[in-house]
Amino acid sequence: MVFRTKVNMVLLIGLYLVVVIMSSIPLLSLYKQLPLPILLLIVVLFLVAGSFVWWHGTSIQCIFYKEYLLIKGGPFKRRIPYHTITKVAPTTDKFTGYRITPSDTGLELCVESTSFGRIKILPDNKMGFIEELKKRCPHAQFENVESWAGNDV
Numbered sequence: 001m002v003f004r005t006k007v008n009m010v011l012l013i014g015l016y017l018v019v020v021i022m023s024s025i026p027l028l029s030l031y032k033q034l035p036l037p038i039l040l041l042i043v044v045l046f047l048v049a050g051s052f053v054w055w056h057g058t059s060i061q062c063i064f065y066k067e068y069l070l071i072k073g074g075p076f077k078r079r080i081p082y083h084t085i086t087k088v089a090p091t092t093d094k095f096t097g098y099r100i101t102p103s104d105t106g107l108e109l110c111v112e113s114t115s116f117g118r119i120k121i122l123p124d125n126k127m128g129f130i131e132e133l134k135k136r137c138p139h140a141q142f143e144n145v146e147s148w149a150g151n152d153v
Contacts, residue, residue: 001132003123005060005073012057019050062123064132071121080119084112087141088133090148091120107145 023046031039056074063070069080087110106122107129123129130145 001064003062003064003125003129003132005062006122006124007058007060012054015053015057016050019046019053023049060121062121062129064136069133069136071119078119080109080111082136083139085133085137085140086110086112087143088130088137088145089143090145093120107148 023042027039027042034042052074056076060073061071063072067081069082069085071078071080087108089108089110090105091108092105093108106120107126109119109121110117111119126148130142133140134142
């Protein structure tokens with residue numbers, strides 16, 4: 001079962017613009033000093049970096065497999081075995097562990113096997129995601145998820 005995550009387009013466009021603007025500032029001072037091929041190469045590298053941010057932010061998915069939950073966005077993947085999920089709760093913490101979602105609010109998964117211990121996601125179908133997670137993680141502690149899933153973010 002596959003769940004896509006909500007995309008905060010304002011934040012994503014802002015990040016993309018920051019990459020483009022911050023990369024163009026040094027280029028403005030160097031455009032007369034550098035040969036055209038090198039200048040074009042630098043522009044292409046910055047466009048690739050901006051596209052990478054866009055790709056990661058718009059392709060985030062949570063996929064339920066038999067033994068684990070796979071969360072992927074762009075080239076990044078994270079396998080989370082169900083038995084390692086200890087707690088699931090809504091969060092508004094901006095700096096929650098391993099942030100998959102570019103949103104302020106989300107669902108925090110407390111996991112034994114990650115380096116940060118917590119993973120933050122924001123599924124599009126919140127109630128469906130929580131119901132599926134409850135089926136696969138009956139041992140996990142679910143806090144205030146029903147009231148959170150009923151609210152639009």
